[in-house]
Amino acid sequence: xxxxxxxxxxxxxxxxxxxxxxxxxxxxxxxxxxxxxxxxxxxxxxxxxxxxxxxxxxxxxxxxxxxxxxxxxxxxxxxxxxxxxxxxxxxxxxxxxxxxxxxxxxxxxxxxxxxxxxxxxxxxxxxxxxxxxxxxxxxxxxxxxxxxxxxxxxxxxxxxx
Amino acid sequence: xxxxxxxxxxxxxxxxxxxxxxxxxxxxxxxxxxxxxxxxxxxxxxxxxxxxxxxxxxxxxxxxxxxxxxxxxxxxxxxxxxxxxxxxxxxxxxxxxxxxxxxxxxxxxxxxxxxxxxxxxxxxxxxxxxxxxxxxxxxxxxxxxxxxxxxxxxxxxxxxxxxxxxxxxxxxxxxxxxxxxxxxxxxxxxxxxxxxxxxxxxxxxxxxxxxxxxxxxxxxxxxxxxxxxxxxxxxxxxxxxxxxxxxxxxxxxxxxxxxxxxxxxxxxxxxxxxxxxxxxxxxxxxxxxxxxxxxxxxxxxxxxxxxxxxxxxxxxxxxxxxxxxxxxxxxxxxxxxxxxxxxxxxxxxxxxxxxxxxxxxxxxxxxxxxxxxxxxxxxxxxxxxxxxxxxxxxxxxxxxxxxxxxxxxxxxxxxxxxxxxxxxx
Numbered sequence: 001x002x003x004x005x006x007x008x009x010x011x012x013x014x015x016x017x018x019x020x021x022x023x024x025x026x027x028x029x030x031x032x033x034x035x036x037x038x039x040x041x042x043x044x045x046x047x048x049x050x051x052x053x054x055x056x057x058x059x060x061x062x063x064x065x066x067x068x069x070x071x072x073x074x075x076x077x078x079x080x081x082x083x084x085x086x087x088x089x090x091x092x093x094x095x096x097x098x099x100x101x102x103x104x105x106x107x108x109x110x111x112x113x114x115x116x117x118x119x120x121x122x123x124x125x126x127x128x129x130x131x132x133x134x135x136x137x138x139x140x141x142x143x144x145x146x147x148x149x150x151x152x153x154x155x156x157x158x159x160x161x
Numbered sequence: 162x163x164x165x166x167x168x169x170x171x172x173x174x175x176x177x178x179x180x181x182x183x184x185x186x187x188x189x190x191x192x193x194x195x196x197x198x199x200x201x202x203x204x205x206x207x208x209x210x211x212x213x214x215x216x217x218x219x220x221x222x223x224x225x226x227x228x229x230x231x232x233x234x235x236x237x238x239x240x241x242x243x244x245x246x247x248x249x250x251x252x253x254x255x256x257x258x259x260x261x262x263x264x265x266x267x268x269x270x271x272x273x274x275x276x277x278x279x280x281x282x283x284x285x286x287x288x289x290x291x292x293x294x295x296x297x298x299x300x301x302x303x304x305x306x307x308x309x310x311x312x313x314x315x316x317x318x319x320x321x322x323x324x325x326x327x328x329x330x331x332x333x334x335x336x337x338x339x340x341x342x343x344x345x346x347x348x349x350x351x352x353x354x355x356x357x358x359x360x361x362x363x364x365x366x367x368x369x370x371x372x373x374x375x376x377x378x379x380x381x382x383x384x385x386x387x388x389x390x391x392x393x394x395x396x397x398x399x400x401x402x403x404x405x406x407x408x409x410x411x412x413x414x415x416x417x418x419x420x421x422x423x424x425x426x427x428x429x430x431x432x433x434x435x436x437x438x439x440x441x442x443x444x445x446x447x448x449x450x451x452x453x454x455x456x457x458x459x460x461x462x463x464x465x466x467x468x469x470x471x472x473x474x475x476x477x478x479x480x481x482x483x484x485x486x487x488x489x490x491x492x493x494x495x496x497x498x499x500x501x502x503x504x505x506x507x508x509x510x511x512x513x514x515x516x517x518x519x520x521x522x523x524x525x526x527x528x529x530x531x532x533x534x535x536x537x538x539x540x541x542x543x544x545x546x547x548x549x550x551x552x553x554x555x556x557x558x559x560x561x562x563x564x565x566x567x568x569x570x571x572x573x574x575x576x577x578x579x580x581x582x583x584x585x586x
Contacts, residue, residue: 042521044352044354045352052508053504053507053508053511054351054511055351055352055353055496055514056511056515057354057515057519057520057521058521059511059512064516067385067523068523070384071385071523074381074384076384077380077523077526077527078378078527078530078531079526079527079530080381151260152355153355153357153491154355154356154520155356155357155520155529156356156358156520156525156526156527156529156530157520157521157526158526161521
């Protein structure tokens with residue numbers, strides 16, 4: 001196994017920036033990281049990978065991403081006020097595939113959420129499909145968030161994982 | 162001096178705690194009342210366990226709780242459904258820990274007692290030590306009474322309970338209407354969103370026929386849909402109503418024109434948001450009537466049917482309720498698809514479900530937030546009441562029960578009267 005450290009550095013810098021944007025509610029900039037055809041997916045059952053034909057927690061295309069950002073911004077949803085504070089760490093990054101069209105990588109994400117009196121913890125395996133982009137290095141084609149407890153009963157989550 | 166020692170009255174007066182227009186706050190927070198509810202409601206009446214499509218084949222099973230007791234719903238070799246206590250008759254270990262699946266038998270992992278799909282004890286390892294002292298026919302998994310209506314499978318611990326059809330009564334015709342969203346295909350449950358909220362189960366029970374909260378709690382959802390859909394969800398502007406259907410069941414009709422999904426299919430225009438789907442279906446070669454039937458079904462029914470105590474047929478999904486503790490409740494929102502129906506139409510239904518439901522939806526987290534606040538607020542004012550008097554003034558008698566305007570609390574009053582009846586029996 002030979003690791004392309006340059007590429008690993010590049011993608012790491014990109015997904016760290018993405019994580020920072022989400023923790024600091026820079027959603028407009030976050031949306032621009034995406035390829036318009038890209039899909040953001042939070043599956044329920046990790047073994048059902050035909051996401052289009054199964055039920056997910058989220059299956060956001062460009063339109064739904066915009067709506068989700070708008071919902072977080074406009075303060076109309078009582079579950080977003082008070083807002084949840086989040087800090088996420090992204091680590092254990094491994095490139096699974098690298099060809100000219102697309103880079104697929106997998107990483108670990110640990111997120112702490114604090115809202116009202118509750119500190120919560122969400123751990124996930126995250127898969128990114130990235131497309132090279134002249135301007136910003138990469139664009140996200142697909143992001144799949146496999147929560148370790150996805151098949152458990154969850155409480156409401158009103159921010160972007 | 163009077164020497165009689167005063168004794169505390171430990172009997173709870175349920176007659177006093179539920180009145181015609183209000184329920185006492187202790188119903189949300191008294192652990193003794195919760196324990197009583199398990200015995201007098203969840204272990205006495207019919208409780209919904211599954212839709213037939215969730216256990217379609219021989220050996221298909223699903224596990225869940227009825228009240229606090231773990232059970233398995235399973236289809237046996239003759240395709241008959243059984244609901245069995247998930248407890249080995251030897252030393253009590255559960256015989257199944259998966260949420261769903263398919264099996265030939267249930268084998269206890271502790272000492273290997275094995276049970277057939279109908280619950281009968283098939284074999285025990287090394288039986289010689291028992292000699293003559295174990296009659297296998299005396300130790301099947303305990304079987305509950307079960308009955309099914311239009312694919313809805315209910316179970317009861319109470320073997321003397323009235324037939325399911327009598328219990329459902331006037332709700333049956335609403336179940337039949339709800340099933341029209343298969344658009345001619347069998348209805349299939351294809352997964353569910355499970356979530357919990359820190360609050361009493363009756364807070365959710367009330368919510369299913371609460372149109373009053375919708376424009377406020379779901380403002381952000383309404384902002385996220387197109388104008389025509391937003392108008393359709395403006396229930397106050399339509400001649401909807403809530404009706405008490407007896408036995409604690411009720412229906413809230415929010416969109417009267419979507420009560421019977423087969424009505425005026427060719428006469429009414431397709432909603433703009435479904436135009437693209439309609440065209441895609443036409444391109445697949447479906448006849449226009451069929452296209453319209455499918456598209457209409459994708460949007461779901463215009464009513465919420467609340468069946469006491471734990472299941473609702475709610476617009477386009479099943480809402481299943483599982484009380485966990487006096488202040489903790491688990492909810493499942495099961496998505497309904499057309500079994501064998503066009504893939505693009507089912508995908509549309511899945512995406513609609515994800516839009517509103519579940520911990521990441523645009524609706525559920527806001528509901529959960531409101532319910533959590535109810536439980537929190539109910540910690541204050543031990544002598545206060547939960548007011549349920551909305552719509553009393555306009556309430557009229559109907560063939561099936563009582564009816565009032567769409568945002569009336571008629572459905573909640575119906576549920577609490579049934580609650581009281583069972584708790585006092």
